Structures are given as C-alpha cells and as structure tokens.
Amino acid sequence: xxxxxxxxxxKSYLEETGGRKGIFKWILSTDHKRIxxxxxxxxxxxxxxxxxxxxxMKLELIAPGKTMMGAQAxxxxxxxxxxxxxxLIVVPGLPAVFGNFLLPIxxxxxxxxxxxxxxxxxxxxxxxxxxxxxxxxxxxxxxDTGWTFYAPYSFKTGTNMLPAVLGAFVLGFSSILTGLNxxxxxxxxxxxxxxxxxxxxxxxxxxxxxxIQLLATPxxxxxxxxxxxxxxxxxxxFDPAKGGDPILYQHLFWIYSHPAVYIMILPAMxxxxxIIPTFARKTIYGYRAMIISTMAIAFVxxxxxxxxxxTSGMSGTALFTFSILTFLVAIPSAIKVFNWVSTMYxxxxxxxxxxxxxxxxxxxxxIGGFSxxxxxxxxxxxxxxDTAFVVAHFxxxxxxxTGFAFFGALHYWFPKMYxxxxxxxxxxxxxxxFFIGFVTLYGPMFYLGITGMxxxxxxxxxxxxxxxxxSSLGALVMVAGFAIIAINLIKxxxxxxxxxxxxxxxxxxEWHVPSPPPLxxxxxxxxIDKATYKFD
Amino acid sequence: xxxHAHRDDIGSKLGMWLFIFTELLLFGGxxxxxxxxxxxxxxxxxxxSQELDVPIGTINTIILLISSATIAMSITAIQQHKKKLTxxxxxxxxxxxxxxxxxxxxxxxxxxxxxxxxxxxxxxxxGYGDVLFFGLYFFMTGLHAFHIVIGxxxxxxxxxxxxxxxxxxxxxxxxENGGLYWHLVDLIWIFLFPLFYLIA
Numbered sequence: 001x002x003x004x005x006x007x008x009x010x011k012s013y014l015e016e017t018g019g020r021k022g023i024f025k026w027i028l029s030t031d032h033k034r035i036x037x038x039x040x041x042x043x044x045x046x047x048x049x050x051x052x053x054x055x056x057m058k059l060e061l062i063a064p065g066k067t068m069m070g071a072q073a074x075x076x077x078x079x080x081x082x083x084x085x086x087x088l089i090v091v092p093g094l095p096a097v098f099g100n101f102l103l104p105i106x107x108x109x110x111x112x113x114x115x116x117x118x119x120x121x122x123x124x125x126x127x128x129x130x131x132x133x134x135x136x137x138x139x140x141x142x143x144d145t146g147w148t149f150y151a152p153y154s155f156k157t158g159t160n161m162l163p164a165v166l167g168a169f170v171l172g173f174s175s176i177l178t179g180l181n182x183x184x185x186x187x188x189x190x191x192x193x194x195x196x197x198x199x200x201x202x203x204x205x206x207x208x209x210x211x212i213q214l215l216a217t218p219x220x221x222x223x224x225x226x227x228x229x230x231x232x233x234x235x236x237x238f239d240p241a242k243g244g245d246p247i248l249y250q251h252l253f254w255i256y257s258h259p260a261v262y263i264m265i266l267p268a269m270x271x272x273x274x275i276i277p278t279f280a281r282k283t284i285y286g287y288r289a290m291i292i293s294t295m296a297i298a299f300v301x302x303x304x305x306x307x308x309x310x311t312s313g314m315s316g317t318a319l320f321t322f323s324i325l326t327f328l329v330a331i332p333s334a335i336k337v338f339n340w341v342s343t344m345y346x347x348x349x350x351x352x353x354x355x356x357x358x359x360x361x362x363x364x365x366x367i368g369g370f371s372x373x374x375x376x377x378x379x380x381x382x383x384x385x386d387t388a389f390v391v392a393h394f395x396x397x398x399x400x401x402t403g404f405a406f407f408g409a410l411h412y413w414f415p416k417m418y419x420x421x422x423x424x425x426x427x428x429x430x431x432x433x434f435f436i437g438f439v440t441l442y443g444p445m446f447y448l449g450i451t452g453m454x455x456x457x458x459x460x461x462x463x464x465x466x467x468x469x470x471s472s473l474g475a476l477v478m479v480a481g482f483a484i485i486a487i488n489l490i491k492x493x494x495x496x497x498x499x500x501x502x503x504x505x506x507x508x509x510e511w512h513v514p515s516p517p518p519l520x521x522x523x524x525x526x527x528i529d530k531a532t533y534k535f536d
Numbered sequence: 537x538x539x540h541a542h543r544d545d546i547g548s549k550l551g552m553w554l555f556i557f558t559e560l561l562l563f564g565g566x567x568x569x570x571x572x573x574x575x576x577x578x579x580x581x582x583x584x585s586q587e588l589d590v591p592i593g594t595i596n597t598i599i600l601l602i603s604s605a606t607i608a609m610s611i612t613a614i615q616q617h618k619k620k621l622t623x624x625x626x627x628x629x630x631x632x633x634x635x636x637x638x639x640x641x642x643x644x645x646x647x648x649x650x651x652x653x654x655x656x657x658x659x660x661x662x663g664y665g666d667v668l669f670f671g672l673y674f675f676m677t678g679l680h681a682f683h684i685v686i687g688x689x690x691x692x693x694x695x696x697x698x699x700x701x702x703x704x705x706x707x708x709x710x711x712e713n714g715g716l717y718w719h720l721v722d723l724i725w726i727f728l729f730p731l732f733y734l735i736a
C-alpha cells in the first residue's frame with residue numbers, strides 16, 4: 001500500500017483481490033477473513049447434504065416398517081449423517097468460520113499468527129471432507145458403523161470404512177492446526193493494552209477451545225490410525241479374537257470425542273456472550289465468572305468421557321467417579337446461563353434477529369443440558385442408554401446449542417462480513433418456523449426414548465407411531481425454516497441494503513472498523529484503554 | 537504487504553512447542569495401549585521382548601543421540617556465521633537418520649523372515665500376549681520411522697534454505713524449529729527403546 005492511498009478510505013477485503021482473479025482470489029488468499037468465508041461456504045455445502053440425510057431418516061421413520069429404505073441403507077444414512085455433521089460441520093463450525101473471521105479483529109491484530117498455515121488448514125479440511133464423502137461411492141458401500149466407528153465392527157464390516165476413518169483422521173489435523181494457530185495468535189498478537197482481562201468473551205472461548213483441540217484431537221487421531229492398522233494389517237489391538245480389547249477402543253475414542261463436544265459448545269457460548277450484551281445494551285454480567293467457567297468447562301470436560309460407557313463394563317468406582325464429574329460440568333454451564341439472564345435483567349432489550357437466536361439458544365440449551373444430567377445419573381442411564389432419548393439430548397445440545405449459536409452468530413456478524421443487511425422480517429419468519437420445527441422434531445424423541453424406542457433402527461413397534469409422525473412433520477417444518485433463512489441470507493449477501501460500520505451498536509473492536517473491514521483490518525493497530533462491553 | 541513481512545520468532549517457537557505437545561499425545565495413546573496390554577500379559581511381553589535384537593536397538597539409540605547433537609551444533613554454527621559447518625552438520629543429521637532407517641530395515645526384515653509380523657499365521661498361534669507385543673512393536677516403531685522420514689524431508693528443505701541464504705545468522709528460526717522437531721523424534725525413541733528392548 002502506498003503512502004498516499006492510506007489516507008483515502010481503504011478498500012474492503014472483498015474488493016482487495018491481490019491481483020488474483022475468479023476463484024483464485026479465494027483459494028490462494030491468506031487473509032483470515034476470506035479463509036473464514038471459505039470455511040463458511042464449504043461448511044454450508046456439507047450441511048445441506050447432512051440435513052438431506054437427516055430428513056431422509058425422519059421420512060423413513062414416519063411409519064413402522066420399511067417406508068423408503070431398508071435396514072442397511074438406514075445404517076449407512078445415520079452413519080454418514082453423523083460423520084458429516086460432527087467432523088465436517090460442528091467441530092470446525094464456529095472456530096473455523098467466526099473464529100477465523102473475528103479473532104484477529106477482536107484482539108486488534110492484522111491477521112492470525114500463521115496466515116499460510118491457516119490456509120493450509122482449510123486445504124486439509126477440504127481433503128479430509130472429500131475422503132469422507134468418497135466413502136459413499138467407492139468400494140463396498142457406505143460405512144454403517146455409526147459415527148463412533150466402534151470396534152470390532154469397524155474393522156469387520158465389509159463396507160467402505162477406510163476412507164471414512166482416514167478422512168476423520170485428516171480432519172483432525174486441520175482442527176489441531178487451527179487450534180495451534182489461534183493459541184499463538186492470542187498469546188502473541190493482542191493489541192497494546194488488550195490485557196487478558198480486557199479480551200472479549202468470544203476470543204476467550206476460542207482460547208479454551210483451542211486447548212481442547214490441541215490436547216484431545218491427537219488421541220482420536222492415533223485411535224483412528226489404530227483402526228486403520230486393524231483393517232489393513234490385521235494387528236489385533238481391539239480384536240477380542242486376538243487378545244485385543246474393544247472397550248479400550250471406546251475409552252480412547254471418547255477421551256477425544258467427549259471433549260470434542262466442548263469444542264463444539266464453547267465457541268457457541270462465546271458467540272451468545274457477544275450477542276446478549278449488545279442487544280441488552282448492558283455490559284456482560286460476571287465477566288470474570290464467564291471466563292473462569294469457560295476454562296473450567298474445558299478442563300473438567302476432559303475427564304468425563306466414561307459417561308458414554310456406563311453400560312459397557314467398568315468398575316463401580318469408575319462409574320461413580322465419571323457420574324460425579326459429569327454433574328460437575330453442569331455447574332460452570334449453569335453459571336453461564338445465569339449470567340446471560342442477569343445481563344438481560346434491567347437492560348434495554350431490542351428483540352432483533354440475533355437476539356431471538358440467542359434467547360432461543362438459552363431455551364434449547366437448558367433442555368439439552370438438563371436431559372444430559374438425566375443421562376449422567378447412573379440409574380436412569382441404564383434405562384435410557386441407546387434410546388431415542390439420547391438422540392434428542394444430543395441434538396438439543398449440539399444442534400440446538402451449537403447450531404442455534406451458529407445461526408445467531410451468522411445473523412449478528414453478517415453485516416460485518418458483507419457490509420450488507422439482510423431482510424429482517426424474513427429472517428424473523430425463518431427463525432420462528434425453524435424454532436417451532438426444531439422443538440417439534442426433537443421434543444417427541446424424549447418421550448419415545450423414555451417409553452423404550454431404541455435409536456439407530458429403521459423400524460419400530462406400532463405403539464411408537466404417533467410421536468414419530470409428529471417428529472417427522474417437525475423435520476419438514478424445520479427444513480422449511482432453514483430454506484427461508486438460507487435463501488434470505490444468500491440473496492442479501494449479493495443485494496442487501498448497504499449498512500454502516502456498527503449497525504447493532506456493539507462495543508467490541510470489530511464494530512470500530514468499516515463493514516466489510518479493510519484487508520489489514522486496522523489502519524493503525526489500536527491501543528485499548530478501557531474494559532470491553534462498556535455501553536454509554 | 538507489511539502484515540506478512542511481520543516476523544515473530546517467539547511466536548513461531550511457541551507454535552512448534554505446541555505441535556510437539558500434540559505429537560507426544562499422539563504417541564501417548566499408544567503408550568497407554570502398551571501399558572494396558574503389558575499389565576494384562578506380563579509374562580508374554582517379557583518373553584517376546586527377549587526376541588528383539590538389543591545390539592541393533594542400542595546402535596540405533598546411539599545414532600539418534602549423535603544426530604540430535606549434530607543438529608543442535610548446527611544451530612550454534614549458524615549463529616557463529618559458519619555457513620559451511622552448518623551445512624555439514626545438517627547433512628550429517630540426515631545421513632545418520634538414513635543409517636537408522638537402514639538398520640531398522642534389516643531388523644524388521646529379520647523378524648518378517650521368521651514369520652513375525654501382524655496377521656501372520658505363525659504369530660497368531662503364539663498367543664494373545666505375543667500378538668499384541670509385536671503388533672505394538674511394529675505399529676509404534678513404524679510410526680516412529682515415519683516421523684524420521686518426515687524429519688529428513690524437513691531437514692532437507694532447511695539444508696536447501698541455508699544453502700541459498702534464506703536462513704541466515706540473523707534469521708534462523710526455521711532451523712531451530714527443525715531442530716526441536718528432531719529432538720522430539722529422538723525423545724520418542726528414547727522411550728520406545730527401553731519399553732520394547734530392555735524391560736524384560
């Protein structure tokens with residue numbers, strides 16, 4: 001940039017192409033904002049496929065017996081639905097999209113610490129996702145183990161496990177590198193005056209998330225490599241016929257995959273903690289408690305994996321310990337909910353679109369959280385294990401939690417990303433239909449699970465028919481809501497009304513730069529001298 | 537662009553340490569598996585470990601320790617503006633790594649010749665403990681050898697960069713990171729060697 005140009009309004013990152021044309025200005029750019037959008041588009045693409053598979057399952061379950069697919073096709077559908085949704089969407093989700101776009105701006109930096117590594121992470125993500133999806137088409141049919149790849153079935157089944165497992169391994173790499181990048185960025189690139197306790201909550205949650213990504217992902221990496229070793233070299237780590245222990249697989253798998261749930265939910269909580277103060281026009285209640293609870297969730301979440309295995313065979317002491325620890329995680333989560341509600345108390349609330357998403361997030365997150373305690377208690381777990389109740393709980397937390405926060409964040413930061421505002425009345429309509437559909441879809445599954453309907457079957461006894469019809473209709477409503485949201489946003493990204501730098505009146509740094517931000521975010525690195533979330 | 541010319545050696549080193557942390561955890565999963573199965577089959581692990589070739593293992597340990605020393609010396613050499621010595625020391629490290637792999641090849645070859653490899657009919661009839669011991673042996677030393685290869689490629693690039701003056705006495709962070717990575721590879725072997733060859 002020449003001296004003279006700097007005095008004009010700088011070009012936005014969307015106009016600054018670096019001399020590249022067409023798709024290359026995206027896939028060769030190391031700008032964290034473009035990389036964030038690359039993730040957004042790829043994740044939304046896969047989400048579309050994942051939703052379609054989920055809808056197919058609900059249509060199969062609309063009546064007992066075979067309605068549109070048989071047992072094997074159903075097994076493959078829930079496996080691929082799970083693998084896509086978990087490994088391609090919710091794990092990268094908020095950190096890769098909003099973390100990339102916002103972390104450097106919110107801490108007053110020009111980019112992440114390693115911009116090239118950041119772009120490489122996206123390429124690894126794409127390679128991994130193509131591997132995963134190729135398992136659908138090549139060889140012996142789509143994988144049918146469920147997204148958990150439980151041994152020994154994962155190396156006994158004749159279906160196409162290898163690309164799916166290898167793809168999940170590769171995706172883990174992308175996740176680790178993103179986490180590593182964020183950690184170094186937060187440690188090294190905070191603007192002058194941006195002390196740890198002046199940092200907004202969203203970067204804090206990304207910090208906690210990055211540690212989990214770094215500490216937990218290698219374990220699942222090696223576990224998946226071992227499964228590959230089993231399939232290719234017949235080693236016998238998890239094969240009882242050779243002395244191996246399948247329970248050990250479950251332990252190693254959940255040592256990652258439970259903390260992974262906190263990879264999904266922590267940045268979601270961070271996004272909600274950004275939205276609520278802005279729309280209540282009040283500083284966040286209990287800033288320090290928010291940070292401590294974030295780190296507490298990240299820490300304790302590492303030690304609760306055993307609650308996935310209460311019926312797998314563990315000593316009584318282990319069962320008891322894992323159950324207690326599971327209950328402990330509920331404490332910092334509840335602190336967050338209380339703080340969000342206290343932030344709203346006596347605030348001057350404007351029920352704009354992002355606020356609606358945030359408020360409904362709290363609602364569904366609490367249902368998901370409380371049903372989690374029901375599952376974390378030993379006695380009820382034995383009754384509810386592997387029933388539709390687990391599916392309902394999981395979707396209330398992961399889809400209701402992370403998904404709602406993702407859409408909330410998207411509606412909150414959309415004007416910043418594109419410099420345009422979406423149609424608010426359509427956005428509200430979409431939210432309402434989506435919310436109603438969501439509750440109608442997953443609500444009845446709690447009841448079905450308590451009355452004994454198992455998960456992962458394409459068929460059920462006739463007495464479960466009623467709630468299943470409601471649930472399937474809910475799925476259709478939810479997909480309709482999603483369609484409205486998606487069409488509205490896609491249209492608005494192209495032709496929405498131009499907006500200002502700070503349409504919501506937010507206080508964090510991203511609202512002090514133009515919308516869309518210039519290539520290097522700030523003309524001059526800002527100096528921070530007051531606490532974040534100070535409203536006039 | 538000014539932002540990308542920006543250089544942060546401490547940040548770069550921090551990133552490398554974090555990456556090393558993840559590598560240790562990656563092997564950590566295997567060490568846990570080793571611990572569990574050793575606890576379940578102590579005698580079989582004891583007997584199977586006597587099958588391994590302690591002299592070759594010892595020689596390879598010495599080779600890796602020397603290679604760690606040479607790469608550490610190359611970092612001192614570049615700081616003292618001795619470009620030629622730096623190049624010689626990096627090349628020596630790569631060469632020692634290659635010798636390690638050749639030894640490994642003969643060691644594995646001998647085992648495979650005796651019918652000891654994962655999935656072999658001979659190994660399967662020996663019993664659970666042997667299957668698991670040799671499964672872990674091949675998997676862990678194999679993964680370690682793979683890291684040696686990655687390290688060699690990395691050091692090869694660094695050699696080229698030093699040669700073409702992209703790494704200089706005032707800007708050699710990549711060499712230092714390569715050295716850190718190489719010490720990690722060495723460190724893991726320091727654990728593998730006693731666990732497989734010596735604890736009998």
